[in-house]
Amino acid sequence: MKICILTPIYFLISISSFAQSTGNTYKVKNGTDISQAIPFGERYKYELFRNGKVYFRNGKISTAKLNYSLFHGEIQFINLQNDTLMLADNDFIDRIEIGNDLFYYVRKNGHIWLKNNFGEIKLAEKQRLMIMGKEKYSAYDQYSATSSISSYSSFNNGNGVALGLKGNDKAVLRKKSIYYLIDKNQRFYLANKASLFKIYPEKKRILNGYLKENDIDFNNEQDLINLLQFSSSVK
Template sequence: MRYLAIFLFLLPFCANAQNAGDEMKVKNGSDITKSLKYSDRFSYPSFLDGKVYFRNGRVVNAKLNYSLPHGEVQFVDAKKDTLILNDKNFIDKITIAADTFYYYQHHGHVRKVAGYNRVSLAEKQILGTNGVERYAAYNQYSSTSAISTYSSFVNSNGQPQTLEGSDRIALKKRFVYFFLDQNRDIYLATKGNLVKVFPRHKKALHTYFKENKVEFANPEEIVKTLEFASSL
């Protein structure tokens, strides 16, 4: 599906996101492809050789890159047009260079960064906004809203809404972390969700959390905690 509008996920500066770059300021109502340079919009310096693995066993080679404004992997076709992948629910995984991405309906594409006995750690790079982010309940970030300009957006129900913003909007790159269990179900990286992934070790994990202050915005602390949980 060719995209005609440029979308920006509205993601809050929540406890599960960390700084990943300098602040970028864009004009309200501007086109993000003109407001931000290439390196601020994509994870890789160029579209790289990758593979799209479908659930029916089909594998397609393509030039791929991860778009921060869309929160998804995009590809370049023979006409050099940048396109969004269709039929994402029929795709098992995507590889770009040595990285592996999985698609989740309410989260877009997440990148696997580490694997353990019963769980994997994944991350999602995002563009966070100052003053216009929409906070979700239960300390989760909002991944269901996108905007075509900085003055209006369409919510998850397809309803247009007005965006309250200033003349200029500040953006920052962030990372949000997730747990993927053995069935590849996804959980936002929190204490409670780690216990859900390791239900048989609830007591040991609660003891660990009492003795160790774990910041789930810090990947090093998450890795240390996952190593402990996987050793139980």
Template sequence: MKTMLLALLCYLSTIPLNAQTEEFRVKAGDDITTKISEHGKYRFTAFKQGRIYYDYGKSASAKFNYNYLVEEMQFINPDGDTLSIANPEQVKYVVFDSAIYYYNEGFIELVKNLDSVKIGKKQKLKIVYEKIGAYGQPTNSSAIDNNKFYLENNTFYRLTINQDAIIKKQTTWYIISDKEERPVEADKAGFTKLFPQHKDDIKVFTKENNDALKTADGLARLLSICMK
């Protein structure tokens, strides 16, 4: 019990204060990707024509799709192979279909455009497997084993062993501003960095609205105050 509690505390300590976490249970033998998004492991059902823009001014066109499972932007090369973008830290943004992705230690999808300031989100997955003990019952060490999926030749292989799993989907919010080269995490420190003249307003708002920084609408409300 102590081991399980320690593992849970360690996990919670890694969650940003402006992040929200959803949990989905998957039964043994089920396809994990069905719980990730409506399109499985990908953002869209198919790769979409788009363009990637780099910090050093270059750009290139290709068919893109975002892979939630491996948390990478992927594209199809001229030979028809599916590859992940190399050196993503050099990417300014990627535009394809209805999506725009920026980069800051991971890809951040644009959610709301407020002209000079935008709101984006980054999603991360954690898969926690339950160990099965005597008589087929889950044991209390369920929080220990995780990330037992594997990807080979761009194909996701699901585990059909006798294990149930919980998918933890963590969403962290960001502010994308013309003032900064990279998106800034949408927590109290990030807002204060971008809008130092509204330091007191930010302090009051976050105190009175505990969960406002965990939703796009809540962030938009605070931004409307800071942009006056």
């Protein structure tokens, strides 16, 4: 099993560093080692690394202590030297099991967690700790929000992410879920209307009617469950 050693996750170096949290939102100061600033339970899906199995396409199976990193959006494992490592051969992996949970790999998007099976279509979720913006430092230890980081960013590799923060600026991070649809041929799609019609072209008219009658949020898990239950029931 090929591996990739993780390097510590840092913003730009500064003298002092800390993180503040409110619910699922964190404000991380420039220079902070995030792996130290944010509690383990908020950085990983599971409270501990758990026994799991990696199933390769050639039939090989590897066992290890596994966990899902919200920073990297991928499964990590612990080796015999107690190092925390990342898989580097995901294209050769069919699936990963951690307890009763099943994960698949989507190229350039990391691992996704299978949530529900509706027969011809499955629903999967990807959780990430994402950079939603930053707060700019001003005088008297005051901070003001700025939208200079206009798009979401996430920790998806072993080198961390350089935000270009200055001085005492803080990055604002928040947990966010992204949903995927998986068709019967194990192809992965972002959960949206176009993907639904691509999977069910013969049901497009009926499903379009359902979407017009129901206010479906493709970022809401329960809305997606209701939609896919209906989709799978249409003959």
